[in-house]
Amino acid sequence: AVIRAGSYTDELVRTAKTIASPGRGILAIDESNATCGKRLASIGLDNTESNRQAYRQLLLTTPGLGEYISGAILFEETLYQSTTYGKKFVECLNEQKIMPGIKVDKGLVPLPGSNNETWCQGLDGLASRCAEYYKQGARFAKWRTVVSIPCGPSALAVKEAAWGLARYAAIAQDNGLVPIVEPEILLDGDHAIERTLEVAENVWSEVFYYLAENNVLFEGILLKPSMVTPGAEHKEKASPEIIAKYTLTMLKRRVPPAVPGIMFLSGGQSEVEATLNLNAMNQSPNPWHVSFSYARALQNTVLKTWQGRPENAEAARKALLIRAKANSTAQLGQYSG
Numbered sequence: 001a002v003i004r005a006g007s008y009t010d011e012l013v014r015t016a017k018t019i020a021s022p023g024r025g026i027l028a029i030d031e032s033n034a035t036c037g038k039r040l041a042s043i044g045l046d047n048t049e050s051n052r053q054a055y056r057q058l059l060l061t062t063p064g065l066g067e068y069i070s071g072a073i074l075f076e077e078t079l080y081q082s083t084t085y086g087k088k089f090v091e092c093l094n095e096q097k098i099m100p101g102i103k104v105d106k107g108l109v110p111l112p113g114s115n116n117e118t119w120c121q122g123l124d125g126l127a128s129r130c131a132e133y134y135k136q137g138a139r140f141a142k143w144r145t146v147v148s149i150p151c152g153p154s155a156l157a158v159k160e161a162a163w164g165l166a167r168y169a170a171i172a173q174d175n176g177l178v179p180i181v182e183p184e185i186l187l188d189g190d191h192a193i194e195r196t197l198e199v200a201e202n203v204w205s206e207v208f209y210y211l212a213e214n215n216v217l218f219e220g221i222l223l224k225p226s227m228v229t230p231g232a233e234h235k236e237k238a239s240p241e242i243i244a245k246y247t248l249t250m251l252k253r254r255v256p257p258a259v260p261g262i263m264f265l266s267g268g269q270s271e272v273e274a275t276l277n278l279n280a281m282n283q284s285p286n287p288w289h290v291s292f293s294y295a296r297a298l299q300n301t302v303l304k305t306w307q308g309r310p311e312n313a314e315a316a317r318k319a320l321l322i323r324a325k326a327n328s329t330a331q332l333g334q335y336s337g
């Protein structure tokens with residue numbers, strides 16, 4: 001097989017390995033302005049640039065964060081922002097040995113001809129955007145597309161999701177960014193866990209088919225899968241042990257060991273559930289580093305504690321460190337509640 005990833009091969013492998021290092025995972029704070037606005041509204045704040053900046057500053061300048069966090073995914077606005085005292089956020093991250101990452105997809109739009117499903121935009125102009133983000137200090141990228149079980153998923157939606165991810169991954173690597181490959185299979189639905197397993201196996205087989213067809217360097221990517229769970233409206237909940245068993249079965253069947261890291265999304269699980277499930281997955285050795293790339297499961301308590309008030313900043317940072325440390329411990333399989 002040809003190994004191709006432009007002139008960045010060695011660097012991509014190094015970056016991916018650094019992000020997937022023992023006891024560390026990713027802090028996802030790449031909410032689009034619209035989504036960030038929803039989070040801010042939940043604590044009564046307006047969706048202004050200065051409120052978004054203040055919230056991200058609180059998170060990114062938390063002392064000691066780098067012990068548990070190896071990468072932070074930013075929205076484009078944040079990549080170019082600085083602290084109120086004039087230090088680039090990218091520099092704050094580099095000082096803590098946290099790699100800066102960037103969300104590069106342009107979001108979901110309806111997919112005509114499908115079963116009310118969506119596809120993910122953003123390939124036009126992606127190469128030049130990636131080159132620019134690299135210059136700004138980003139070293140990895142994220143592209144999130146979505147698959148819905150209650151909507152089918154249709155063969156068309158799965159193929160489009162997989163092809164888009166593969167084109168994006170090749171372009172990101174060509175410009176020095178490690179692509180996080182994220183086909184999020186939504187939790188929505190009343191289906192049993194077996195159905196999620198079946199859909200996830202199908203999605204990941206298509207994704208790897210097209211990644212290979214696009215000559216993507218597997219040693220220089222990271223995955224961001226959903227855990228294999230029953231649908232959110234299913235009559236019974238599954239234990240962390242069952243979720244770990246199904247999820248690892250799926251990954252072992254579909255993901256080559258050349259891939260360095262599996263960084264799960266939390267997808268609406270509670271903070272503690274997300275930690276317990278990750279811990280269960282690390283009870284025996286895996287072929288890859290199995291870790292986290294959580295947004296909501298790292299931020300929910302932080303937001304509630306902060307409330308937009310400077311006097312709550314310290315307590316909010318403590319809340320962030322508590323979740324980050326818990327997930328770090330779970331990455332090592334040593335979390336005990």
Ligand code: 13P
Pocket residue numbers: 028144182184265266267268293294295296297
């Ligand atoms: P959650 O962990 O809140 O699911 O978000 C992760 C993410 O980046 C979704 O794309």
